[in-house]
Amino acid sequence: MKVSANQIKKLRELTGIGIMDCKDALIKSNGNFDKAINFLRKKGENIAIQRSFLDVKEGALYSSINDDETFGVTIGLSCETDFLSKSKCFLDFLSMLSKISLRHNNKKKFLSSYYHGKKIQDLIIEKMGVVGEKIELKIFERIESPFVTNYIHNNYKIATLVGFSSHDGINSTIAKNIAMHIAAMNPIAIDEKGIPDSIIEKEKEIIFHQVEKENKPNNVKEKIILGKIRKFILDNTLINQKYIKDNKITIQEYMNKFNKNLKINIYNRITFP
Missing domain, CATH: 1.10.8.10 (Ubiquitin-associated (UBA) domain)
Incomplete structure (x- = not known):
């Protein structure tokens, strides 16, 4: 080929x-x-x-949280050029849409809703006429939890939403630190239970091929494989990852400093490659 x-x-x-x-x-x-x-x-x-x-497309992401900090929405607009995706005109429009998106539960309802007498979809079409490029709402992700925070990377290509079990013991700065960690470290799941079996099986296959080349007894190879799988799980589960601002502690240990009963219920990390 x-x-x-x-x-x-x-x-x-x-x-x-x-x-x-x-x-x-x-x-x-x-x-x-x-x-x-x-x-x-x-x-x-x-x-x-x-x-x-997925096919690489230009665009940008924006996330917003409601006033009660109980839910948040991340939306992503695609466009044709990197230049437009970084422009003030495009980002201001995206920010406006992001705030309106909080009123809706899904992409379909959002696009068909009205703002100042016009459908959101029609506003997007109008903007296309202004900027001269095709624009499309590609992403609409919403999460709910007793306490939700967000983080948008400064290039508007990565956005995270994190839902916590409680607001007790943590403020917006602490929550934002965890959202920032997720953006930087890209965990697969909150904990080991959340990793799909298919990913574990694929990783086992890869590790087996790596270890198979080594001139070691089978029982030693088995221990190496188990150790590598364990390290893979720890490195890729949020609560077990080393906190980016202090690699002496894990995210779980970081949260325990403020509230030992605090849990992360849900998160999403959206990228716009």
């Missing part, structure tokens, strides 16, 4: 691996990026886990 220079470039940007290795991985995986990355990881390449290989 032939692979294009753009495919190789994209895989190289995602993984940081050399051009020839990326080309070989794409050929062996018939151009499938997910399979190509697994192929490289089985070879022992140190690649950060990526969980989304």
Whole structure:
């Protein structure tokens, strides 16, 4: 199979691996990026886990929280150019839509709702005429919890919402720190129970291929595999991750400093690649 220079470039940007290795991985995986990355990881390449290989589009994200801090919404607008996605005109429009989105439970209801006598969908179409690019509401994510906070990365490409079991013991700054941690560290799940079996099985397969090459007894290899799986779980579950502002403690330990009964009920981390 032939692979294009753009495919190789994209895989190289995602993984940081050399051009020839990326080309070989794409050929062996018939151009499938997910399979190509697994192929490289089985070879022992140190690649950060990526969980989304959707077509890259330009755009920006914005999240808002209601006054009672009991629910929040993240929306994402796509556009054609990076220049527009960073412009004040585009971001101001996105911010306005974000605040209106709090009145609605899903994308369909939001787009068909009215603001100052016009449908939201029609406002988006009007904006397209102003900026000269196709604009589309790609993302609408809403969460509810007794206490919800948000964080928007300064490039508007990553947004997180976090729902806590209580407001007791923590203020907005503490909650925002955890939301910021999620944006930076991209956990798979809150705890081990939340990791899908399919991800664990895939990771076991990758680790098995890595360890299989080592000239060690089988019982030693089994211990290495178990240790690597355990490390994978700790590194990728939110409450077990080392807190980015103090790597001597985990997120769970950070929360325990303020309220030992505090739990994270739900979170989402949205990216706009």
